[in-house]
Amino acid sequence: MDALLLSRIQFGFVISFHILFPAFTIGLASWLMFLEWRWLRTREGVWWDLYKFWSKVFAISFGMGVVSGIVMSFQFGTNWAVLSERAGNVLGPLLSYEVLTAFFLEAGFLGVMLFGAQKVRPAVHFFCTCMVAIGTLISTFWIIAAISWMHTPQGHVLNNGVFAPGDWWQIIFNPSFPYRLAHMVLAAFITTCFVIGGTAAWHLRRGVQRDMALKMLKLSIAFGAIAVPAQVLVGDQHGLNTLQHQPIKVAAMEGHWHAGEPGAGVPLLLFGVPRQAQERNDYQMAIPRLGSLILTHSLDGEIPALTSVRPEDRPPVLPVFFAFRVMVGIGLLMLAVVLVSVWVWWRGRLAESVWTLRGWQLLSGSGFVALLAGWWVTEIGRQPWVIYGLLRTADAVSPHLQPGMVMASLAGYASVYSVIFGAGIWYLWRLLKKGPQVGETPPELGTPGAGAKTPARPLSAADEADIAQGARP
Amino acid sequence: MNPADLVLTAADGTAFWLPVAWLGVIGFGVLMYVLLDGFVLGLGILAPLSKDSDQLDHMMNTAAPIWDGNETWLVLGGAGLMAAFPKAYALVLSSLYLPVLAMLLGLIFRGVAFEFRFKGRGIARRAWGAAFSLGSLVAAFSQGVILAALVQGLPMEGGHYSGGVWGWFSPFAVMTGLALVCGYALLGAGWLILKTDGALHQQARGWARPLVVAVLGFMGLVSWALPYLDSRVMARWFEGSNVWWLAPVPVMTLAVAWWLWRDAALGPRQARPHDARPFLWTLALFALGFAGLLLGIWPYLVPPHLTIWGAASPPESQGFVMWGLVFLLPLILGYTGWSYRVFRGKVAADAGYH
Numbered sequence: 001m002d003a004l005l006l007s008r009i010q011f012g013f014v015i016s017f018h019i020l021f022p023a024f025t026i027g028l029a030s031w032l033m034f035l036e037w038r039w040l041r042t043r044e045g046v047w048w049d050l051y052k053f054w055s056k057v058f059a060i061s062f063g064m065g066v067v068s069g070i071v072m073s074f075q076f077g078t079n080w081a082v083l084s085e086r087a088g089n090v091l092g093p094l095l096s097y098e099v100l101t102a103f104f105l106e107a108g109f110l111g112v113m114l115f116g117a118q119k120v121r122p123a124v125h126f127f128c129t130c131m132v133a134i135g136t137l138i139s140t141f142w143i144i145a146a147i148s149w150m151h152t153p154q155g156h157v158l159n160n161g162v163f164a165p166g167d168w169w170q171i172i173f174n175p176s177f178p179y180r181l182a183h184m185v186l187a188a189f190i191t192t193c194f195v196i197g198g199t200a201a202w203h204l205r206r207g208v209q210r211d212m213a214l215k216m217l218k219l220s221i222a223f224g225a226i227a228v229p230a231q232v233l234v235g236d237q238h239g240l241n242t243l244q245h246q247p248i249k250v251a252a253m254e255g256h257w258h259a260g261e262p263g264a265g266v267p268l269l270l271f272g273v274p275r276q277a278q279e280r281n282d283y284q285m286a287i288p289r290l291g292s293l294i295l296t297h298s299l300d301g302e303i304p305a306l307t308s309v310r311p312e313d314r315p316p317v318l319p320v321f322f323a324f325r326v327m328v329g330i331g332l333l334m335l336a337v338v339l340v341s342v343w344v345w346w347r348g349r350l351a352e353s354v355w356t357l358r359g360w361q362l363l364s365g366s367g368f369v370a371l372l373a374g375w376w377v378t379e380i381g382r383q384p385w386v387i388y389g390l391l392r393t394a395d396a397v398s399p400h401l402q403p404g405m406v407m408a409s410l411a412g413y414a415s416v417y418s419v420i421f422g423a424g425i426w427y428l429w430r431l432l433k434k435g436p437q438v439g440e441t442p443p444e445l446g447t448p449g450a451g452a453k454t455p456a457r458p459l460s461a462a463d464e465a466d467i468a469q470g471a472r473p
Numbered sequence: 474m475n476p477a478d479l480v481l482t483a484a485d486g487t488a489f490w491l492p493v494a495w496l497g498v499i500g501f502g503v504l505m506y507v508l509l510d511g512f513v514l515g516l517g518i519l520a521p522l523s524k525d526s527d528q529l530d531h532m533m534n535t536a537a538p539i540w541d542g543n544e545t546w547l548v549l550g551g552a553g554l555m556a557a558f559p560k561a562y563a564l565v566l567s568s569l570y571l572p573v574l575a576m577l578l579g580l581i582f583r584g585v586a587f588e589f590r591f592k593g594r595g596i597a598r599r600a601w602g603a604a605f606s607l608g609s610l611v612a613a614f615s616q617g618v619i620l621a622a623l624v625q626g627l628p629m630e631g632g633h634y635s636g637g638v639w640g641w642f643s644p645f646a647v648m649t650g651l652a653l654v655c656g657y658a659l660l661g662a663g664w665l666i667l668k669t670d671g672a673l674h675q676q677a678r679g680w681a682r683p684l685v686v687a688v689l690g691f692m693g694l695v696s697w698a699l700p701y702l703d704s705r706v707m708a709r710w711f712e713g714s715n716v717w718w719l720a721p722v723p724v725m726t727l728a729v730a731w732w733l734w735r736d737a738a739l740g741p742r743q744a745r746p747h748d749a750r751p752f753l754w755t756l757a758l759f760a761l762g763f764a765g766l767l768l769g770i771w772p773y774l775v776p777p778h779l780t781i782w783g784a785a786s787p788p789e790s791q792g793f794v795m796w797g798l799v800f801l802l803p804l805i806l807g808y809t810g811w812s813y814r815v816f817r818g819k820v821a822a823d824a825g826y827h
Contacts, residue, residue, distance in 0.1 A: 060588050066541055067584035071577050073551040077566025078573055084566075088559025089786040093794045095552040099545065100794075100801045107545045108808045111538030116815050165789045398567035405638050409574045416578050420585050427592045 003401035004394055007079040010410045012379075014071050017417050019375060020368050021065030026140060026185070027192020028058045029133035036126050045439065046212060053436035054196075057428060059114055064424050066107075071413070079406070081398035083386055087163045090156055090171060094146040102139035106132050122443040137185070144184055148177040150387050151378070152245045158390070175245055179238040180378075186231045187374065191367025193227065194334065196220050198364020199432050201357040208435040214351055217360065221345060224338040232335065235328075236294070242378075243295055246388060247304040248313070249381035252320040254291055255281045257306045265300045266291035271325075274317040279307055315383040323376040330363075330370035337363055491792060492785040495557040496774070498798060502553055504763050506546035507616075508660070508756050513540045515661020517583055517609020518654055519680065520602065528673055529602055530591075535668040535820045537587060542809055544584070557791050558784040561774040568627050568634035569619050569641050576615035582608030610654065617653030621646035624770065625702050629778050645698055652691035656759065659684040663752030666737075670819045674748075681737035681751055689730055692762065696723075699769070709769055719768060726761045729754055 032054055039047035073095070076084045084091075109131040117125055149155075155170025156163045165171060197220030203213035243250045251257075255269050257279045268290035272281035292301040306314050337359040344353045386393040513536045523529040536543075554562040566573055586605035593601055622641035627634055634640070662684055665677035700711055709715055733754035736747075770776050774784050785791060 063541075063585055063588040066544070067581040070544065070548060070551075070580055070584075073548050074566055074573055074577060076555065077551070077562045078570050079567070081563035081567035084555055084559050084563040088555045088562060089790040092552065092554075092556030092559055092562070092786065093790050096549070096556040096794045097797055099549045099552045100797055100805070103545045103548055104542070104801075104805045104809070107542035108805065108812055110541055111812050112815050115538040119815050164787045165793065168789075168793055398563070399633055400635075401567065401570070402638050405570055409570070412574060412578055416581055420581065420589075423589055423593075423597075424585070427589065430592075 001403060001407070003403045003406050004397045006403060006406040006410055007397050007401065008393065010406060010413060011075060011079065013410070013417075014068065014075060014413055016372055016375070017421065018065065018068040018072055019371065021061050021068065022136070022139070023184075023188040023191055023368070023371050024061045024195070025058060025065055026136040026188035027190075027195075028054060028061065029129075029136045030189065031192060031196065032058060033126075033129050033133040036129050039442070040122060040126055045442065046215070048442045049436045049438055049440045050212060050216070052440040055114060056431055060424060060428055060431070062106075062110065064420065067420070068417070078409075079398055079401065080386075080396050083391065083396035086161055086391060086396075087150075087387060090149065090163050090165050091146050093165070093168075094142050094149070094172070098139055098142035098146075102135045102142065105138065106135035109135070117443045118441070120443070125443050140185055140188070141181065144181045145172045145174075145177055148180045149174050151180075151382055152176040153387055153390060161391075163387070163390075176238075176241055179234065179241045182234045183231070183238045183374075186227055186234055187367070187371050190224065190227050190231060190334065191371055193220050193223050194360070194363050194367045195365065197224065197360045198362075199435075201360035202364070202432075203435050204351060205354070205357050205361070209438070210351070212436050217350065217357075218345065220360070221338060221341045221350075224334070225342050228331070228335050228338050231331065235331070239295065243303060246382060248306060248309055249315060249320070249378070250295065251304055251306045251308075252315050252317045252381050253324040253377060254295075254303070255284075255317060255321045256291070256303060257281070259302065259305045259308065262302075263300045265289035265293075266295065266303055268294065269321075272321070274321050276314075276317055313384065315381050320377055320381045323373040323380070327370045327373040327377060330366045330373070333366070334363060334370075487788050487792075488782070488785075491788055491795065492557070492781040494795060495553075495785070495791055496772075496781050498795075498802075499550060499553050499557065500763075500767055502546050502549045504760065506543070506550055507763065508759055509543035509546060510540075511657045511759065512536075512660040512664040512752075513543055514583070514609040514613045515657040515659065515664065517606050517661075518613060518658040519661045519665070519677075520606035520609070522676070522680065524672075524676075526598065526602065529605075531669065531673055531820070532665065533587060533590070533605065535664065538816050539813060540584070540587060542812065544580070547580075553794070556794050557786055558774055558779075558781065559786050561779055561784040564627070564634060564775055564779065565619075565623065568636065569622055571638065572615045572618045572622070572641060576612050576619070579608045579610070579612030579615060583612060584608075609657075613654045613657045614650040617650035618642075618646045620653070620766075621649035623775065624649075624699070624766070626776050627778070632778075645695075645702065648691065648694060648698070652688070652695060655684055655687040655691055656762075659688050660752070660755050660759070663737075663755040667749050667752045668820050670821070675739070678737060678739050678751075682734065682739075685730065685734050685737060688758070692726070709771075710765075719765075722761055722765045722768065726758065726765075729757045729761060733758060 032051060035047055035051040035054065038044075039051060076088075076091070109128040112120060112125065113128040113132050116128070120128075149171055152175045153163075154174050155165070155167040157166045158164075196216055200213040200216035200220060203209060204217065239250065239253075252274075254266065255272050255274045256266060257274075260266065265288065267286035267288045269281065270285040270287065272284040272286075274281050289299050291303070292299055295301065295303055306317065337356075340359065341350070341356050344350050344356045350356065382388055384392050384394065386396045516532050516536055520529055520532065523532060551562075554565075582604040586601045586608065590598060590601035590605060618641065621643070625641075625643060625645060628636035628640050659681065662677045662680045665673060666681065669677065700708060710719060733751060736750040736754060772780050772782070774781050
């Protein structure tokens with residue numbers, strides 16, 4: 001294997017691993033903001049107990065997001081030196097703004113949020129939670145701006161292959177940015193929503209803190225009932241935007257190799273196995289004209305076919321095709337579970353409906369799968385370009401990289417990430433299994449700085465005792 | 474080319490000053506990282522000296538609320554370098570592939586250990602303690618190696634790195650790596666003297682003086698080796714009358730070292746100077762060493778190949794972020810300082826998990 005392929009595998013691996021945690025913490029931070037707001041308004045202990053429980057989950061996920069994120073900020077230089085050299089003028093400032101406006105904000109207020117509840121006034125503590133939550137969203141803004149620019153570049157000046165910024169407004173608000181941002185933020189929220197709802201269903205079935213669990217489940221259903229249909233609409237719009245700017249990616253998503261007869265429309269493939277070399281699909285199951293209806297909102301609309309461009313300008317179709325179906329399939333399952341839940345809730349049988357609870361439990365981690373599948377669609381689908389139409393991935397890799405060296409680093413990341421991912425999942429699972437505890441100490445009321453000499457406890461946001469009991473059956 | 478000529482050829486005011494200002498920003502970011510994450514990494518380096526698991530809890534507890542913010546300065550260094558000097562970012566990171574990899578893997582273990590160590594029991598707990606310690610050690614040593622490779626000069630041919638996989642390796646790099654390990658350990662000891670009481674405080678005072686000796690020894694060795702390096706970048710120090718103009722830096726270093734030695738002393742509680750002093754003197758020692766380094770390599774980013782003007786991104790890129798920095802950096806320093814203030818004072822030994 002050459003250094004290019006190894007570098008691509010490595011980048012795909014480290015970024016796929018990384019994105020799981022920010023996506024989860026984007027949703028969790030806003031959820032924590034909501035919980036603490038409820039606690040401040042009602043002063044009911046249950047809200048604070050829930051806050052403490054989920055802040056422990058947040059701490060583990062955030063820590064894993066931070067350490068895997070640092071890898072990302074160096075990855076462009078180590079393996080993609082040519083990309084950095086040519087596009088650093090545009091991408092670097094966007095990433096710098098992410099650090100300045102988001103990472104510092106999150107990190108600066110995280111300590112007080114996790115460890116300082118007894119050291120500041122409740123309102124100040126809530127402010128810290130808000131800053132962390134807003135930080136996660138600002139971070140999404142900048143990173144999606146950078147990624148979207150690579151998909152739909154504009155506002156730059158190209159000199160001898162080097163991109164220089166022309167108009168920053170155009171660079172940031174490039175054509176695919178608003179769609180991608182909305183799609184990603186909703187995806188993060190929905191992923192988190194299903195973890196919360198799934199955990200609540202699990203607790204309801206096991207009889208762990210039933211009142212709190214029911215509260216969480218109802219909130220998840222209410223949120224999902226708005227967010228999941230919204231995501232269907234946003235996803236549709238994002239797809240149309242992609243069709244406009246990256247039609248070949250859409251052709252790969254649809255497995256659409258050849259232009260059909262005029263007026264015949266594009267079918268929707270339910271299943272198929274794309275063959276890149278033969279330029280066709282095997283085992284195809286198709287619904288006529290439905291592809292046209294979805295993509296062009298008409299029955300006989302045409303979309304560009306894969307064979308309309310040279311073979312070397314086509315993305316690998318198979319992974320894009322399947323990842324797209326996984327994402328959409330999970331999305332439809334989520335929609336079904338949410339709609340059934342609303343109906344069961346309306347009939348007043350939510351806590352007893354085993355099948356509804358099972359549905360939530362089954363889908364509790366599905367958001368992560370859908371999220372990864374969606375990213376694979378968009379990132380594999382834009383190949384062979386790293387900056388769409390302007391810089392090929394093959395030309396962006398660091399010169400003089402030794403394959404053995406990249407092999408070593410890939411093996412290093414793979415083994416290290418397996419260890420910390422395994423441990424992290426295990427600790428998260430134990431924490432979630434144990435569930436929220438009743439009677440967590442709320443912030444000291446009206447005595448700012450009273451704890452100046454008290455230790456910063458607990459040591460880590462989720463400590464040993466929190467999960468030790470959780471391990472018991 | 475003589476650096477002075479390079480300065481003169483950069484005629485336009487903005488094109489001259491923006492990269493200079495950016496060098497200041499990156500330098501400040503790196504210095505903040507070295508000082509702030511330095512003491513946290515130092516805790517990891519000192520971890521094997523802790524008496525038992527409870528004492529390691531105590532050590533990690535002093536940094537638990539702030540380590541993440543400290544590490545963010547490294548991310549600023551990375552992103553800022555890409556924004557302002559993309560050529561240097563691309564060249565340095567792709568050339569120093571393995572040391573950068575080692576640093577990142579070390580930082581991963583160090584970072585997750587803060588969360589995971591308190592969740593495991595028995596062997597898992599000890600394993601995450603070891604991960605904290607080894608991760609810190611590897612990260613610190615790799616940072617020293619990266620620094621050494623830059624000071625030495627990267628082997629280049631035709632504008633590209635030509636050193637291969639191990640081109641950055643040298644006895645000098647090993648020495649600098651060890652020097653940084655000792656330096657961070659000293660920062661960590663100073664931090665423990667400041668933030669703890671009782672047995673751990675006593676131990677930290679016991680570690681401080683030997684570490685001062687080691688750090689000064691390494692500083693002397695590195696300074697002695699500099700003129701013999703191929704890059705000759707540090708040669709400025711010994712050219713003509715420069716050594717007299719630059720003399721305040723080593724003189725102040727020696728003075729600070731003396732005060733540090735004095736204030737790190739063991740002795741009866743009442744007779745001891747303020748607990749913050751050893752830490753503050755160590756910060757000063759690092760700042761002076763960093764200043765000496767910058768004076769030596771100016772105006773290069775990757776000596777002797779890339780100057781700050783040669784590596785600079787266009788003014789549209791540098792200026793765009795500079796505007797944000799002017800407003801955001803004071804804000805960041807403000808709330809970071811506030812966060813430290815919230816957790817001010819000694820962290821008690823019984824600050825256990827419950």
